[in-house]
Amino acid sequence: MNYDQIFQSAQDAFLHFKNVSGKDKGKFLRRIAEGIEAEKATLIPIAAGESNLPEGRISGELGRTVGQIRLFANLVEEGSWVEAVIDHANPDRAPAPKPDLRRYLTPLGPIVVFGASNFPLAFSTAGGDTISALAAGCPVIYKGHPAHPDTSKLVGQIIQKAAIDSGLPVGLFTHVEGGIAEGQALVKHPLAKAVAFTGSFTGGKALFDLAHQREEPIPVFAEMGSVNPIITFKKKLANNLEVLAKQFVGSLTLGAGQFCTNPGLIMVPSAHAEDFAEAVKKELEEIAAAPMLHEGIAEAYYKSLESMKERKELHWVQVAEAKDLIKAYPALAKIKATDWLEDDHFQQEVFGSFALMVVYENFNELFAIAQRLHGQLTITLWGEEEELANKADLINQLEEKCGRLLFKGVPTGVEVSHAMQHGGPYPSTSDSRFTSVGSYAIKRFARPIAFQDMPHELLPDALRADNPLGIWRMVDGEFKK
Amino acid sequence: MNYDQIFQSAQDAFLHFKNVSGKDKGKFLRRIAEGIEAEKATLIPIAAGESNLPEGRISGELGRTVGQIRLFANLVEEGSWVEAVIDHANPDRAPAPKPDLRRYLTPLGPIVVFGASNFPLAFSTAGGDTISALAAGCPVIYKGHPAHPDTSKLVGQIIQKAAIDSGLPVGLFTHVEGGIAEGQALVKHPLAKAVAFTGSFTGGKALFDLAHQREEPIPVFAEMGSVNPIITFKKKLANNLEVLAKQFVGSLTLGAGQFCTNPGLIMVPSAHAEDFAEAVKKELEEIAAAPMLHEGIAEAYYKSLESMKERKELHWVQVAEAKDLIKAYPALAKIKATDWLEDDHFQQEVFGSFALMVVYENFNELFAIAQRLHGQLTITLWGEEEELANKADLINQLEEKCGRLLFKGVPTGVEVSHAMQHGGPYPSTSDSRFTSVGSYAIKRFARPIAFQDMPHELLPDALRADNPLGIWRMVDGEFKK
Known part of the structure; x- marks a missing residue:
C-alpha cells in the first residue's frame, strides 16, 4: 500500500471508529493487552535481543504496557473523559432567547505515531501514544523504530488482530517501516491530524517544524527528553x-x-x-x-x-x-x-x-x-x-x-496514573499543555465540538438528556452524574 | 518603557499573580467590569465613533463584555477549572511503592493579546482573550487595534486601575500601541508564552508562523474567521x-x-x-x-x-x-x-x-x-x-x-457559556482544540504540573488533603468535592 491508500483507509476507519461506544473501544483495547500477554514468551526474548535490555526489564516493561492499555480501557469504558457540557435553552431570555448548547470532545482523526528506541514496548507499537490515540477514537499510522523491527511487527500484528476480532476496520492501525524520509512523508500527508513522538530534541524539533510548515499545520506532541535536575x-x-x-x-x-x-x-x-x-x-x-x-x-x-x-x-x-x-x-x-x-x-x-x-x-x-x-x-x-x-x-x-x-525519590520510574504529568516546558516537550504518560494523554487527540439545538434523536449518547452513559457532566454550570 | 522592560515587569507580576487566590482574582475581574460600567457614558460614544457601529450595538456589546468578565470571575472564584487530580501514595505496592502524585493547572506566563477591529469591546482590550488570560493567572501585554485607539486606551486604564485598587502589580496589564512591526516584536519576545488573536487569516497565519519560528516556539490561538456554511x-x-x-x-x-x-x-x-x-x-x-x-x-x-x-x-x-x-x-x-x-x-x-x-x-x-x-x-x-x-x-x-x-437559527450571536465552542478546524482557527469564547477559553492559558511527594504545607490549596477551596477533584480516580 502506498501512503495515500494507508491514510485513506485510516480516514475511512476513522469516520466509523469515532462513533464506536466507549464500551466497545474498551473491549478492543483489552484484546490488545490480552494479545500481548498471550505472546509474552515470544515477545520478551525478541525485544530483549533487539534492545540489549535484560529480559527482566523487558518483562517489567511488558507489565507496564498492558497495565497502561487497561488504564485507557477503564477510562473510555467509564466515559467521563469527553468533558460533556450541557447548557439548556431558555426561550424566554431577553433580549434574545438562549439556545440549547451541548459540547464534548471528539477525536481528531488519523494520528502518526513514532516509536521510541528506549522502550520497545511501553513507548512503542502498543505504547502510550498509540493506545491513547486509539482510546480517543483516532486511527494510528505507526512508524516502527528501526532498532526493534521484529518486536514492532509482532505487536503490530497483535493490534491488527484485535481490531479484526472486535469487528473494527483494519485501517485503524497500520504499521509502517522505514527511516527519516518515510517518517517525514507520513507527517506531511494531508490526512494526518497530529503527530506523537518520543526521542531526541533534533528528531522531535525536525518533525515539529515540518508539521507546522504544512498547508494545514497540525499539532506535534514531541517528548524530547531533558537533564532532569x-x-x-x-x-x-x-x-x-x-x-x-x-x-x-x-x-x-x-x-x-x-x-x-x-x-x-x-x-x-x-x-x-x-x-x-x-x-x-x-x-x-x-x-x-x-x-x-x-x-x-x-x-x-x-x-x-x-x-x-x-x-x-x-x-x-x-x-x-x-x-x-x-x-x-x-x-x-x-x-x-x-x-x-x-x-x-x-x-x-x-x-x-x-x-x-x-x-x-x-x-x-x-x-x-x-x-x-x-x-x-x-x-x-x-x-x-x-x-x-x-x-x-x-x-x-x-x-x-x-x-x-x-520532593522525594528519583525522577526515573514514571507512574502511569491520572495525576501524572510527563511533559514540561520547551525544549523538554514541544507542548507543555499535554502529557504523554497517564490517562490525560488521551486529551492530546481530541477537540471540542458544540451542537446547537440538535434534535434529541441525533445527539450522541454522552449528551442525551437521560445521560445513558452515566458519566460526569457539567449541566447548566453544575457537575453531576 | 521598551519591550524588555514591559515583559520583565509582566514576568515579575506573573510570579506573584499565579499564586493569587481565585477569590482575589475574581475581585480583580469584577473591578474591571464595574470600571467599564462606570465609564459607560464616555465609552459608548467613543467606541461607536471609532468603529462606525451604532451606539445601540456598542451598548449591547458592552453588556456582553461585562457579562463575560463576570462569567470568568465566577469560574475562578468557584475554582474547579484547575482540574485538580490526586493519586494517593501506596507505600506497600509491589514491586515498587506508589508515590503521592497531585496535579493541577498552572498559568503559562505573559500572554500577548491582539485586539480585533470588529468588536471594539468584547474581543478587544477587556475582551475574552485578555480576561480569560488574566483569569488563568497570566499577565497580558495587549496590542491595541489601531481602528479604535481611544476606546482601547480608556479600557486599558480601567484594567490598570482595577489592578492597583486590588493591590496587584501594574505589570499585570500593559497597553501597547503600534502596527505590524510592534505586534511582531511582541510575539518574538522571549518572555512571551502564548499569543491570542482574532482577525484575518493572513494576519493570524503570519503570527502563527512567527511564533513557531522562535527559538522557543509558543502556542498561537488565532481565530481567523470562516464562511460558516x-x-x-x-x-x-x-x-x-x-x-x-x-x-x-x-x-x-x-x-x-x-x-x-x-x-x-x-x-x-x-x-x-x-x-x-x-x-x-x-x-x-x-x-x-x-x-x-x-x-x-x-x-x-x-x-x-x-x-x-x-x-x-x-x-x-x-x-x-x-x-x-x-x-x-x-x-x-x-x-x-x-x-x-x-x-x-x-x-x-x-x-x-x-x-x-x-x-x-x-x-x-x-x-x-x-x-x-x-x-x-x-x-x-x-x-x-x-x-x-x-x-x-x-x-x-x-x-x-x-x-x-x-440545527436552528443562525451562526451569528455566539453564546458566552460553558458549552460554547468558538474554534474550528484549520483554517478557521489555528488550534481547534481550544475555544476563544465561553468559560473553556481559560484552558488556553494553563498547563498541568504534577507534584510528587510534596510536603503537605507546601501544597497549593487546590491540592491539599482537606480541600479548603471546596472544588471538584479527581481523587484516586473518583470525582468528588
Missing part, C-alpha cells in the same frame, strides 16, 4: 549522604542511562560537594557497565563525552573511556555554579549515564541556576522539610521550568 | 421560504457582515433555488447599507467583489457597486455545486455582507461539498427532523469540518 540542600545531604548517593547512581545508570527522566544534572552545596562526589564515585565503581540500545547510541554517548572533556571548566570525578563499542560506562564531572551559569551548552543532554554535578556556594547562585534552567520534564528537590519551608520563591521559580516537581 | 434541505426550505430568507439576510448583514460567524455560503437544493434567491433578494433590498469599521475594510470588500465578478461561474442575484467609500451594500451570487467543487477559491471568505449560494442537484453533490469544505467555525443545517433522520453520514462528515454545528 536534582537540587540538593545541605542538611538533607549531610544527613543522608550514602543513601542519596546510592539513589542518585541507581537512577543515573538505570537502563544504561537511557530514560527520558534520567538525572543528568545535580546541584550540590559546596560544603558537601567533595564528600558527595566521593560517595557517588564509590557507588559508580560498583555498577557494571550495561549495553546500550544499539552501537549508534553508544557511539554518540562517547562522542558527547569527548566533547565535554575539552571543557576546562569540568573536573572529572569518574571518566568513561570508550572501552566498548556498545556498553555504557557511567561518567560524572563537577563544575562550579558560576561556570555553569556562563554557558547554556552545559544544559545539553548527554543521552546515557553521564551527569554534571554543579557545585553552588549559596542560595543566590542556586536561584540564578533556577532562573537559567531550560524547560525540563522533571525537577527533584532533596531537602529536609525545614530547609524547604522558606524556599517558596525558589519552588515558585522551579515550577516554571518543569512538568513534574519531586 | 448553511445547508438547507428541500422540505424545510419549501415550508419556511420567507422566514428562512429573512433569517439568512438578517444574519448576513448583521454588523455590516463583519462577524467571524457571518454566513458567507449557503447550500440550496435546485428545486427551490430560484424561489429562495428571489425571497433573499427581496429581503436584501430592504436592508439599508451600513458603514463598515473603516475605509480600508470597505475598500477590501469591494475589491474582493470585483475579483468575484470576473468568475463566469457566478450568477449575480444582488450586485453591490462601490457606491460608497465606507458603507457595505450586501451582495449575493449563485453558483452550481459542480462549479463550486472545481475550485477552492470559492471557499475564500469575503469579509462583509457577501454570500455565495451553492445550488445542489442531489445528495451526492451535497456530500461531495461536505467532504471538500475547509475547516469552519460553524456549520448550520436547516432541515425538517425527518429530512435529517437519515443523514447520519452527512452529519458525521460535517462534524469533521466545524467547531459548532447548528
